[in-house]
Amino acid sequence: MPEAAPAPIQPHEHTFCDTKASVDAALSIIRQYTTLAFDCEGRDLGETGGRLSLISLRTISDDVSSCFSAGHTFLFDTIALKRKYLLGVYAILESSAIKKVVFDGRKDFSSLYHDRGVELRNVIDLQIADIKSRALRGEQNKGRMKRLEVAVDVRQLKRNPHLFVGMHKLNGLKNCAKEHIAFKAASGPRFDHSMWVTRPLPAEYLHHATEDVVLIHQLYIQFLFCGWLFDGYLPSESMRYVSIWKDRRPLENEPFRNHGLLPFGIIDAAQTLGQELQRCAYCERALTKSCFPKNSQSRKCNVCRAVEFPPFWVRRKREAKA
Incomplete structure (x- = not known):
């Protein structure tokens, strides 16, 4: 070096x-x-x-x-x-x-x-x-949450921070x-x-x-x-x-496959080996139960939940393309 x-x-x-x-x-x-x-x-x-x-x-x-x-x-x-x-x-x-x-x-x-x-x-x-470099550069949870503010509904972020644990803005x-x-x-x-x-x-x-x-x-x-x-x-x-889309190509502007958040199960896979998996009905990926809301029967992972309720500027952009 x-x-x-x-x-x-x-x-x-x-x-x-x-x-x-x-x-x-x-x-x-x-x-x-x-x-x-x-x-x-x-x-x-x-x-x-x-x-x-x-x-x-x-x-x-x-x-x-x-x-x-x-x-x-x-x-x-x-x-x-x-x-x-x-x-x-x-x-x-x-x-x-x-x-x-x-x-x-x-x-x-x-x-x-x-x-x-x-x-x-x-x-x-x-x-x-x-x-992965963010933590090595000294970025704390506050910085991670700050990055998320431009990609998710800020009201949801502040009211339910537990739903955004382990979530990263790309x-x-x-x-x-x-x-x-x-x-x-x-x-x-x-x-x-x-x-x-x-x-x-x-x-x-x-x-x-x-x-x-x-x-x-x-x-x-x-x-x-x-x-x-x-x-x-x-x-x-x-x-x-x-290779996340190896199963099929996403449709144009498909929100649950193509968005600004890191999908779950990419950088945390080594820590979840052997855990029981369930499939998200929206991104269609098999994920551990920790990726879903606790005490809920929801079939929507927390990333897809965040994508479904984006900030105003993202909603306006989607409407313009519709």
């Missing part, structure tokens, strides 16, 4: 791969690495009716002393490229010998698994590492980067994700795809520097998290 904090990675150069020759050239470089930052882009990615547009891979040096230097980003056009030309990319994603560093890989996994028949393996999800990639590496997102119009299926892709979309995987790389080296990636449970927790 280096003695000084890593410097930010500035370059946003990328190689766009939309031909067999460009894919082969990219793979000849990527195969030299055993750690890659990984992300996908698409329209309604991972959801029913969605479509994968780009697979982004960024090289990260396997040498700990030099992994803080900039890598290179490769963007694979999954719309232009035939499946046979992407088999080498899929093999890397399925490889247990190559570590893929992601940030909230649920939609990536869902899209690849359900649409392409590709099962992502050997993943470290920095969204999970971020949540950080988005940009907010996480702001919190950990002082990233400042550029202001601009709302990003139109339906444009991911257009060709040629506008330059700002290629920049967005590159920036996302660069931020994942930056967060990875920051977390590595801070020692937050040496948790022995993190790999299994990450795989449990990204």
Whole structure:
């Protein structure tokens, strides 16, 4: 581990791969690495009716002393490229010998698994590492509850705090980067994700795809520097998290599957082994009884209960999409 904090990675150069020759050239470089930052882009990615547009891979040096230097980003056009030309990319994603560093890989996994028949393996999800780092950074229960205020009904939070025990607010990639590496997102119009299926892709979309995987790389080296990636449970927790929709793709805006709270049974699974399980009728997951209201026959876990009664701004956003 280096003695000084890593410097930010500035370059946003990328190689766009939309031909067999460009894919082969990219793979000849990527195969030299055993750690890659990984992300996908698409329209309604991972959801029913969605479509994968780009697979982004960024090289990260396997040498700990030099992994803080900039890598290179490769963007694979999954719309232009035939499946046979992407088999080498899929093999890397399925490889247990190559570590893929992601940030909230649920939609990536869902899209690849359900649409392409590709099962992502050997993943470290920095969204999970971020949540686990909070206690290591000295955040107490008061701080955890404060984060929840923007995601749940504050009245419920204050009246029934016992229903929110063990519940965590997820950080988005940009907010996480702001919190950990002082990233400042550029202001601009709302990003139109339906444009991911257009060709040629506008330059700002290629920049967005590159920036996302660069931020994942930056967060990875920051977390590595801070020692937050040496948790022995993190790999299994990450795989449990990204494959949470393996049973089926969520519907568009399905509230009990796609929300801003960490689902139960991800980071606390090791402590609940051997306990009796019951299935939540809303998120459709088998959870321990501690995830449900006590002294109640409710078939709704506490996370789904919190999602059902969100703050006003979330309700207004849902109504606008309806």
